């Protein structure tokens with residue numbers, strides 16, 4: 001299902017090349033639907049060429065592998081993430097921050113992604129998946145879970161009271177990771193989204209309510225997954241001194257100006273960009289230990305447009321996942 005500049009994805013047939021030296025050819029089983037895919041379709045991100053197949057939460061089985069690949073055997077289940085590859089030579093890559101590499105390429109933006117029956121991915125950026133999660137439940141781990149955890153790490157290890165703003169795919173996973181680590185979670189949802197608030201409480205949140213409500217207690221960190229710039233000053237106002245607002249999305253509407261006093265007292269606003277290979281292995285170890293409850297709604301690959309529309313309208317509880325076992 002390819003994006004060719006129009007707002008609706010189209011079913012296309014593309015040739016599948018034999019794998020390059022570091023590549024795996026996957027038979028895709030499932031692919032998660034991420035808000036970043038919506039940003040692509042809505043024109044907030046610019047792919048270098050069209051058409052491009054979206055999708056970067058790819059669960060598949062290795063059909064073929066390049067000569068230089070030793071990590072994953074043919075027949076093995078693997079996960080592919082947002083990072084397709086990076087230069088592996090620059091100062092960012094050398095320092096374990098390949099997520100900031102100027103030459104990084106991303107699955108579903110620079111390279112065809114997982115809204116497809118097959119995908120070619122770079123084995124060096126793939127990750128093994130914990131066996132306790134089936135292919136549907138494993139898909140959202142690969143971006144929502146990973147980005148969620150990187151966002152939580154940016155809040156600092158001593159942040160106890162964590163506000164999660166936007167309780168969808170990433171929010172419901174990071175909440176469980178935070179609780180697993182002994183932190184407390186306050187969940188802020190789209191106003192009136194009682195389904196997401198009920199989910200948050202079921203998963204162990206201390207409190208759940210509308211994003212427009214003030215936090216009942218000052219928070220140590222605010223993790224923003226809703227792409228709403230107006231939430232930045234709102235979340236800053238919810239923080240205790242020294243607290244951090246972490247913006248977890250790749251795109252956000254403009255942030256309105258705000259009075260300096262809500263940033264004063266060493267409050268911080270920062271973003272996270274992409275993810276590293278260390279994030280992926282670290283998060284999968286946590287997911288294997290924690291037994292996350294993963295809420296999914298599954299769509300046939302041919303119904304990718306419907307999944308995107310429902311995500312745009314806030315009509316998905318948890319994460320949307322495409323079943324790619326059958327082509328469109």
Ligand SMILES: [Zn+2]
Nearest residue numbers: 034036143144
């Ligand atoms: Zn994503």
Ligand SMILES: [Zn+2]
Nearest residue numbers: 087090093101
């Ligand atoms: Zn690099």
